Amino acid sequence: PQCSMCDSSLGRLLSCLHCDFVGCWKRNHLRRHQSTSKHTLAVEFNTHSVFCMTCGDFVYYHNFEEILRQEKFKISTVGSEGSDHDSSLASTPTAGPSPVSPCEGIRGLRNMGSTCFMNVILQAFIHNPLLRAHFLSDPHNAHQCSRDACIACEMDSLFNQIFSGDPAPFGPSTFLRSIWQSSTELAGYSQQDAHEFFITALNQIHSGLSQNEHTLGCYCVVHQTFAGLLQSTVTCRSCGHVATAHDPMLDISLDIRPLPRRPKKGGANGGTAPSHNPPNNNNSNSNNNNNNIAKFEIPHSLVDCLQRFTSPESLGSQEYHCGSCGSACREASKQMLIKLLPPVLSFQLKRFEHNASASKIETFIRIPSELDMTPFTTQHVRPADGTDTSSLPYSNPACHYQLFAVINHEGSLETGHYTMYAMHRKEWFRFDDHLVTVASLSDVLKNNAYMCFYVKSYLDYIPT
DSSP states (O other): OOOTTTOOOSSOEEEESSSSOEEETTTTHHHHHHHHHOOOEEEETTTOOEEETTTTEEEOBTTHHHHHHHHHHHHHHTTOTTOOTTSGGGOOOOOSOOOBOOOTTOOOBOOSSSOHHHHHHHHHHHTOHHHHHHHHTOSSOGGGOOOTTOHHHHHHHHHHHHTSSOOSOBOOHHHHHHHHHHOGGGOSSSOOOHHHHHHHHHHHHHHHHOSOSOOTTOOSHHHHHHOEEEEEEEEETTTOOEEEEEEEESOEEEEOSOEEOOOOSSOTTSSOOOOOOOOOOTTOSOHHHHHHHHTEEOOOBHHHHHHHHHSOEEOOTTSOOOTTTOOSSSOEEEEEEEEEOOSEEEEEEEOEEESSSEEEOOOOOBOOSEEEOGGGBTTTSOOTTOOOOTTSOSSOGGGEEEEEEEEEEESOTTTOEEEEEEEETTEEEEEETTEEEEEOHHHHHTSOEEEEEEEESSOSSOOO
């Protein structure tokens, strides 16, 4: 078969189920035909998956197989003596709504020996709407790439497997082997950190898609999806000199440890940073215990953690050398803000500590289903030069995000297990390696998150 518009026979070809049109997926010729003709359904030649224009996704109906069986039966009995077209096997299906099975895009991953850390990250990639749109458009074909241990090829193969329509759990063994070959520190069957795997995988996907070793200005899907820009501002309290630096980011790691409470000036919104009082402990044996607890600031939500992340902190007299007044003994304050927000925001809540001994912080952190990042951006916070920003909107729609995936770590640091929740076609599902179950938003929010992923509610640009 060839595309009816460009005559291409390569890549993913789909046949319209309403007419004889054949369209390619990569150049959007199928969707262009569906848009102009209002033909809603098309079937892919290789996988026999059905694409619905109305849903904007591949769909699967339970009675597809039954209809196919009936049609094959009709064909086999045409011209045969004594054929009975009134047979129940050849009866016309009755009209009515068909139960939809979320087969396309919902598939468990086998645990191949303490690989739950990899499975949760791969599920987060699969349900990332920007990564999904990119790799399903077939821009990087594993059959046309000659690189060894190419993680971009593995991503292409992974999406083909997940959207193949096969409901059986899939074992991403080649993905694991390629990661081992390119990142030897992750090799072996011991439990690894999911966040470390996440960063390693992003870097390896970037290497497979881009010849540019530098990440700034990179147009690969990794940086067009996850890359943002942090702004660090150091202010000398003696002369008022302000030094500004910018650093690229792929995610934000947030501290959740109880820290000594201290007065802060100029929080993320330009005012006094809020204090976070711990819950009352009626079983306390003494007022001294309450006083000791009150001396510490404990974050209770993701917003609390972001306020802590963007609040000014004192550097101390020996930590900063002012480039203006030349003194190394002056006090200075440092503030971290976000200058450029990416389309997809990834957060890590730093639950694991590796000091004299490894430990895990079990503090429950509330995560919102909707997140407004406006108060934590450089555009919102009052600049050091005193420019009036009162006319700026308090909430910028371009800074609004929706939760789409959450990764949890259950159990102890040494013997724990990773699970995750992800949204698929506006429904939540829980992924525990090969086991996939339907979940609710309340199930997602009541769990103790380790990583969480948000996508912009309004995308101001589309990655190329």
